[in-house]
Amino acid sequence: MTLFVQLPGLSLRNPILPASGCFGFGREYSQFYDLNKLGAITIKAATGEARFGNTTPRVAETSSGMLNAIGLQNPGVEKIISDEIPFLEQYDTPIIANVAGSTEEEYEYVAKTLSDSGKVSALELNISCPNVKEGGIQFGTDPTLAASLTKRVKEVSSVPIYVKLSPNTSDIKEMAMAVEAAGADGLSMINTLVGMKLDIGTGEPILSNSTGGLSGPAIKPVAIRMIYEVSQVVNIPIIGMGGVTCKEDVLEFLLAGASAVAVGTANFRNPLICPELIDALPELLDQYGYSSIEECIGRSWKNARQSAAISRT
Amino acid sequence: MTLFVQLPGLSLRNPILPASGCFGFGREYSQFYDLNKLGAITIKAATGEARFGNTTPRVAETSSGMLNAIGLQNPGVEKIISDEIPFLEQYDTPIIANVAGSTEEEYEYVAKTLSDSGKVSALELNISCPNVKEGGIQFGTDPTLAASLTKRVKEVSSVPIYVKLSPNTSDIKEMAMAVEAAGADGLSMINTLVGMKLDIGTGEPILSNSTGGLSGPAIKPVAIRMIYEVSQVVNIPIIGMGGVTCKEDVLEFLLAGASAVAVGTANFRNPLICPELIDALPELLDQYGYSSIEECIGRSWKNARQSAAISRT
Amino acid sequence: MLTKEDLIIVDNIQIARDTYEMKLTGDCVQRMTEPGQFLHVQVGDGWEHALRRPLSIANVEDDCVSIVYKVIGFGTEWLAKQPVGKTINVLAPLGNGFSYEGVKNQHVLLLGGGVGVPPLYYLARKLKERGNSITTVLGFQTKESIFYEEKFQKLGSCYIATDDGSYGTKGFVTDVVKECAFSVDQYFSCGPTPMLKAVIQSMSIPGHISLEERMGCGVGACFACVCEANNDIDVKGYRKICQDGPVFPASEVVLP
Amino acid sequence: MLTKEDLIIVDNIQIARDTYEMKLTGDCVQRMTEPGQFLHVQVGDGWEHALRRPLSIANVEDDCVSIVYKVIGFGTEWLAKQPVGKTINVLAPLGNGFSYEGVKNQHVLLLGGGVGVPPLYYLARKLKERGNSITTVLGFQTKESIFYEEKFQKLGSCYIATDDGSYGTKGFVTDVVKECAFSVDQYFSCGPTPMLKAVIQSMSIPGHISLEERMGCGVGACFACVCEANNDIDVKGYRKICQDGPVFPASEVVLP
């Protein structure tokens, strides 16, 4: 049984990777296990300049999920390249850099700088961060803006671009097709849903940013639905995420149409989740009669198409 | 301590009511308690003709939530008026009828028929059911269509109209303001998020409709966020819902900006949830220093506005 | 008035492969007089698992209700782990069971498959009390899955079919029925839908079947569990399995 | 390598109003040599509660770590219900604690408020071992909330302040400090932010404070728990409480 998956720019020894923002720049979880276990590593969002993010509290727990409003805190793209990525270069694991910004120019600058560094295998274009006041979210909900941004970033980047889609939209397929047409090499979905929790004692939002991004098992049904819909209308691969906590979830994402699966929130509860999932996958696939990752991808709708084709003949 | 709330067309002895589709036409839960306990009763969606709904399975469990794709099964508006509502007339509890359809004409017909019957106190315009192939969902995501529908229904109805908003949209405020401008007397939010769950054994969606509506505690952060945002930009009251399971949730919805709170999914696990919440409210409000429902409504943002006003002076 | 109730676990033991029998006691047990009705069982703590699980009444004896469940997912796994003395919250008894009251001095055939077997046991006892003679045919996947064989044998003759032939007749309950050509007055059946379809097709005498469907409320309020009804009977065209059933005259419903 | 570990509950008793002391044992306890570090504790079954809870090491003795927690929400309520013998999953020890190694033969002042008191106890023991003399001032809401008074008294003098004056000095720990005008070499403090601010303001000697913030990962990966750092010290401008702290020199961080 091989777990190998080939995606644009990414030769993954297995389809499991940590999701951006939930794994810092790798150092912390390298205390728990050898990062060479992972299919790839998605690092925290980079912006043009250092950002200090939102005031705390930045996280709150919700039923089967959590809210976060970190606000893209990061030392800026140059410091990330000089101080953070070198640590990860000791591993033989592809790095996906998450690119954020407030303006097209900033996105372009960050993408170009990362691409030119020659140190990352792919870029994940974060057009969907719900936690910054300006920028981010508009790109994530307007297909025209998203396409234009994708195009610009594509032009300055020599590594493949995965566009990370926001679920806070009424038509995810339209978004996906727009960025595909603009040149995206892959998609990454889903980012968080915008949510809020109140402290009933003070009567006010728990997060100082008021709203935050909802992640964790609570949003898995939304992620599965969107991946199922989008994978049928695009020809580029999808890195799926949103609420993965167990091996069955990984298979569900693959069946829905994802080609690789990222794990976010679950790292916080179980720092060993990624290696545990990777170790469990071969037996699981075998149990359900699959002999490669490839075979699982999109099986949920490919099955239906095949039986439709058969019944037509 | 009074729990009384006055909304357009609805004098509520308390702010707790069952959500549409989760309480049938009242008969079943009347076996568990006296329906005169309730603030109001929202009955299952009515359409112009009888509908048989989707094939089964129609429900699936998800983390802290569930998916449903009932597909608006109902005997049609006339049978509802002749066979179902008379049972509820024995109670002294306002009835809110949920109105659905595939075309503007159908909505108009259903609304007029219910309004003319003189048996319901208000209509809830379900422009957001994600589970019917045609109609429903487009009205729920296009402000222009929603406004036009609201206007038409308003014209034929002599009872107040609460428009039930879909969370499957990138800008809920725009929707809310559009239907308010079109004459809505109130809002009802949120309906379910579109989601999916796969059976990893068969590889296919569990629901025969493929997608379904996600409800339950999982979606509460989305509901609270949307009510918080919308209540600040409209002048009509909101019936809040989405994941209520305990008395603290009720208070959170009121603080966010809801004037009454509906309970859906939680009825299935705890058929006595509504009377239990109603009994628990007075002590809870007292504990947090409130002496009426009115005082709680929108406190989350009214507080902030007040302190902003103070700091400005 | 119906209510929810915490029943106390009196016993919880494995009786076959992945299959457990749990005995519970509490006030509502005395209202469980109709075989074929079910318990709507709350599983897990908190709200991670929002839906109850429907499980049939397998027997009522000594103020205890028995349920027999196969471990297939979270809820049944959780049940299997609950210790004696703990309480389990149920809505019960729900639904309409097998109408056995009028059945007297007949030869009755009971056809059960897998976890469809349990409700037939309580039914068999009730029918026996009314002087009926009982023949039972039970289908299981394999030898290790078999349960309640002796219990049924005490009430009449009991035949077993297994999918893999590891015990009894190889094949389905309908294969046994074909082979033996019993002369019976009516039948009662519970099991997976394909089995029920085969049963209905192969039997020319009147029968009752018990259906399964994923449920929300369990009481008739949510319309999750409908099945198609025979149009000749009424125009409504559907039945709610939780409320109108789960047991129906075989001629009343249309299986998918 | 760090890992998660199931610790076994050895004891779990109420020691003050809403306040419990739990003793746990397991392999990682032997690495808990630094007071001020914390356990990141998994609560509840399943995934309804996705985040761990940070709780300070209150003491380490006889291969057991103690935590003292106040019941304020789901997680601490759940902890209070766990029986002896059950296991609790933790990441531990996490963070950087009080740097006590170099502190010898000094007069040290410990200032604790509410659930900020526990980590000071383990610190007091370590300081005592190094020949320091210890004065402790603890603040609680009311008489019934007080815990560990005698334990601290065994290690030095211990003063209590209560918000309502029901025991000791009425007021805050800073009121006691003002009154008594101790001559001390340095202080260590842990408690609610307003208390820490008052402490920093009123003390002119060097001190260390332990901060609290809502946490995600607990290990430095998610940036949930940052606090502002004093710009004079470095340009980064922030510290992660879980990883760089929770204990900081009072001059290093800027409280909100």
Ligand SMILES: Cc1cc2nc3c(=O)[nH]c(=O)nc-3n(C[C@H](O)[C@H](O)[C@H](O)COP(=O)(O)OP(=O)(O)OC[C@H]3O[C@@H](n4cnc5c(N)ncnc54)[C@H](O)[C@@H]3O)c2cc1C
């Ligand atoms: C009227 C009725 C009586 C039943 N009696 C028995 C019995 O006596 N013994 C027994 O072992 N099983 C019985 N079943 C099936 C039983 O309800 C399911 O096996 C059980 O709900 C599975 O729960 P789970 O959490 O282990 O599985 P999961 O797959 O984790 O359950 C997820 C969800 O799917 C539902 N679900 C999954 N499988 C089924 C199914 N086959 N039928 C209905 N809902 C399902 C669950 O109720 C739950 O809502 C009966 C079903 C019905 C409708």
Ligand SMILES: Cc1cc2nc3c(=O)[nH]c(=O)nc-3n(C[C@H](O)[C@H](O)[C@H](O)COP(=O)(O)OP(=O)(O)OC[C@H]3O[C@@H](n4cnc5c(N)ncnc54)[C@H](O)[C@@H]3O)c2cc1C
């Ligand atoms: C480094 C550190 C050490 C701590 N040591 C102790 C201790 O020794 N004893 C003690 O009683 N408490 C301590 N606390 C506070 C303790 O973490 C919270 O009281 C606890 O997490 C509340 O959990 P809950 O589930 O009961 O409350 P809930 O309000 O239900 O928790 C919901 C979420 O909010 C978080 N949260 C709520 N209050 C706090 C808080 N005050 N600080 C941080 N997170 C919070 C929880 O961790 C959880 O993620 C410490 C906090 C930190 C950061």
Ligand SMILES: Cc1cc2nc3c(=O)[nH]c(=O)nc-3n(C[C@H](O)[C@H](O)[C@H](O)COP(=O)(O)O)c2cc1C
């Ligand atoms: C604390 C936190 C920080 C995050 N930061 C980022 C980020 O910087 N860039 C990004 O694209 N997504 C970010 N995300 C979103 C995750 O990458 C992921 O899309 C989302 O959490 C859903 O996956 P999950 O349910 O497994 O967490 C963050 C999520 C969390 C919980």
Ligand SMILES: Cc1cc2nc3c(=O)[nH]c(=O)nc-3n(C[C@H](O)[C@H](O)[C@H](O)COP(=O)(O)O)c2cc1C
């Ligand atoms: C089984 C089921 C059926 C529903 N049917 C309807 C319906 O007919 N009309 C409607 O407006 N909403 C319907 N809803 C949505 C609920 O009224 C409610 O908006 C939603 O479930 C969120 O609340 P909850 O989380 O408390 O369930 C249905 C929900 C469920 C779970």
Ligand code: FES
């Ligand atoms: S389960 Fe709700 S109607 Fe049957």
Ligand code: FES
């Ligand atoms: S809690 Fe994640 S960085 Fe501190």
